[in-house]
Amino acid sequence: MLNKKFSPEKQGAFAARFEAQKIAFGPVVFQCVRYAWKRGMLQALADAGSDGLALETMAASGKWSSYVLKLVLETCLSAGVVYLRDGHYVLDKAGYCVLTDSITQININFTHDVCYQGLFELEQSLDEEKPLGLQHLGAWPTIYEGLSNLPEPAKTSWFEFDHFYSDTSFPSILPDVFATAPRRIMDIGANTGKFSYAALSYQAEVELHLVDLPIQLEVAKKNLTAQGVQARAHFHPTNLLDKSAALPENMDLIWMSQFLSCFSEDAISSILKRAAQALVANGQLLIMDTFWDRQQYDIAAYCLINTSPYFTAMASGNSKIYESTDYIRLAEQAGLKLLTARDGIGYCHSLLRFAKAA
Structure with missing residues (x-):
């Protein structure tokens, strides 16, 4: 079974360059979208419905400064998490997924709480086939010896990911x-x-x-x-x-x-x-x-393939x-x-x- 997404297809030069930039700035987008979710920006936009909210209105609530709102929501805009309508930010479908979809939230928490810092060591982990990123969570030879003693929130996020x-x-x-x-x-x-x-x-x-x-x-x-x-x-x-x-x-x-x-x-x-x-x-x-x-679906294959680097950097190394x-x-x-x-x-x-x- 070969997923369509991984079959050879022609891609225009401009589109390919855009996809490459998404890769280059992927960690930045991840952190900004996560912030918007965790700090309630996405929920505020969901509550506002299709009319959305102006930045001034959101800033007036006192929950976020104008600077933070502009920076974070502009990144969300670039990622299709929100869109602009008549000067108001409105939650888009991808934003609803982040806000309400269990599998999306569990994947974000797992990536951030368990993997994010450790993935900085991925290059050396691949070279040595050892989970060198695990040092950010604890001093175990593999993550399996330390599962019951993982620090929070990594412990909760790991088990929610595994059990889900x-x-x-x-x-x-x-x-x-x-x-x-x-x-x-x-x-x-x-x-x-x-x-x-x-x-x-x-x-x-x-x-x-x-x-x-x-x-x-x-x-x-x-x-x-x-x-x-x-x-x-x-x-x-x-x-x-x-x-x-x-x-x-x-x-x-x-x-x-x-x-x-x-x-x-x-x-x-x-x-x-x-x-x-x-x-x-x-x-x-x-x-x-x-x-x-x-x-059956590309999205599942995509998630699974990109779980493998966790095993290298954090779990076992090989x-x-x-x-x-x-x-x-x-x-x-x-x-x-x-x-x-x-x-x-x-x-x-x-x-x-x-x-x-x-």
Whole structure:
């Protein structure tokens, strides 16, 4: 599947130069639009409706100076967030998206609170394949060791970003998970335990084995205990980057959601090989992830592709949002066979079902 936006198309020289300037001033536009949203300018224009507001009227409220209003709203004007009508600023459709669209707000918060300062280190992070931008949040080798201790507002923005994309998918995939009536399921990359809780609540007989870093499992254990389902949950603190770390065996089904994108291809290969060894003879592996090559809409592919630099500068230094063909290739090398691929889950997820090769 190739998105139209990324197909070769002719672009005039003038239009190309304009697009190049948008790239050059992208960080400036981002910060000004964010300011207009966070400081209430966009809301004031929304409240005014189609008549909009004059700068003098907005300044008279005492919330913003004339200087700040002119500077910020002129940048918003250049970005199509607002427009001018009879000397009044009016909120445009892109502005309404910033003001009301959850996914837009979550993406802005994630980019600003988690990534913005660290992305200044992207060049060196790419050269060394290390998350050198992470120093702006904490002194961890990767962000995963520090998730539970991220400073605010980065912590809230990270988890809202992660859960927004994954949680919308859980209700629709549980029938897929239990299609083969598994009794022992391993949740690799269990994070806060949201999938494990959903699975335990869906099937009263199932047994969940959660695998993640110790600090993450402590959070998951606390959550599952609070929800009263910890009796059927088993916790296996594991550093998956340790290639000698074996996984619990005799699993009917292994689940991974938005997990493998946290690792390099070499690490993914090792994890998949160990997962294959942990499955029973007829066991299956389900991978739900966001693949930019399987998106129906350009906007989804655009967002996913541009999430990859976060993985370089902030998360691990050598992971990214992958194409589905990368996972399929690595899974086959690990002794797994692709059975089905289902797209259109939640906002932008696909589900790959593998079986242990005979």
